[in-house]
Amino acid sequence: DSGVTQTPKHLITATGQRVTLRCSPRSGDLSVYWYQQSLDQGLQFLIQYYNGEERAKGNILERFSAQQFPDLHSELNLSSLELGDSALYFCASSVGQGSHEQYFGPGTRLTVT
Amino acid sequence: GENVEQHPSTLSVQEGDSAVIKCTYSDSASNYFPWYKQELGKRPQLIIDIRSNVGEKKDQRIAVTLNKTAKHFSLHITETQPEDSAVYFCAASKGSNYQLIWGAGTKLIIKP
Numbered sequence: 001d002s003g004v005t006q007t008p009k010h011l012i013t014a015t016g017q018r019v020t021l022r023c024s025p026r027s028g029d030l031s032v033y034w035y036q037q038s039l040d041q042g043l044q045f046l047i048q049y050y051n052g053e054e055r056a057k058g059n060i061l062e063r064f065s066a067q068q069f070p071d072l073h074s075e076l077n078l079s080s081l082e083l084g085d086s087a088l089y090f091c092a093s094s095v096g097q098g099s100h101e102q103y104f105g106p107g108t109r110l111t112v113t
Numbered sequence: 114g115e116n117v118e119q120h121p122s123t124l125s126v127q128e129g130d131s132a133v134i135k136c137t138y139s140d141s142a143s144n145y146f147p148w149y150k151q152e153l154g155k156r157p158q159l160i161i162d163i164r165s166n167v168g169e170k171k172d173q174r175i176a177v178t179l180n181k182t183a184k185h186f187s188l189h190i191t192e193t194q195p196e197d198s199a200v201y202f203c204a205a206s207k208g209s210n211y212q213l214i215w216g217a218g219t220k221l222i223i224k225p
Contacts, residue, residue, distance in 0.1 A: 055212075056212045096211070101147065101162065104149075106155070106156050107156055
């Protein structure tokens with residue numbers, strides 16, 4: 001167990017809908033990263049937050065947004081869902097300053113039908 | 114920007130033999146190189162990492178080597194076992210945001 005939690009574990013929804021994925025980082029970690037992993041694919045970096053502020057952006061679609069709250073948990077919002085958005089979404093956390101090690105949560109499997 | 118290439122994409126080895134996975138990176142300022150193991154349907158897990166001031170690091174049956182001049186690093190697994198079957202990802206990092214640039218992954222298959 002990495003100490004990073006993600007909810008829900010599974011999500012099934014229809015095209016056009018909007019969902020929110022939640023992540024709680026390890027105790028003491030200030031940075032949160034979101035990744036998308038489609039079937040049998042690599043890890044696509046979406047976005048990073050550090051202590052409530054956006055730090056880096058990757059290949060995140062305009063239909064997707066995220067935020068990190070004062071208690072350091074983070075939410076990834078996916079809207080106008082398409083079939084191609086079906087994937088595993090991972091959250092990872094790290095201490096932030098002075099540390100590169102990222103620890104992953106168990107992921108949320110999103111299925112868009 | 115930074116790019117990390119990983120080879121091979123699939124590696125099949127006999128149980129008990131060694132496996133080597135290689136990654137090359139483009140940005141000479143990269144200074145941190147982790148390896149993650151991902152079993153089917155599970156989270157990526159950090160198994161070993163190396164920093165640019167070190168040439169080699171070992172942890173039991175796994176080792177990582179770094180060649181800064183050639184800008185490549187490798188994962189070595191000795192005496193492979195069935196539980197080593199997984200996808201392995203390399204990554205490289207530098208700079209203030211500590212973002213990881215990921216390789217595409219290697220599927221390691223251990224044949225009994």
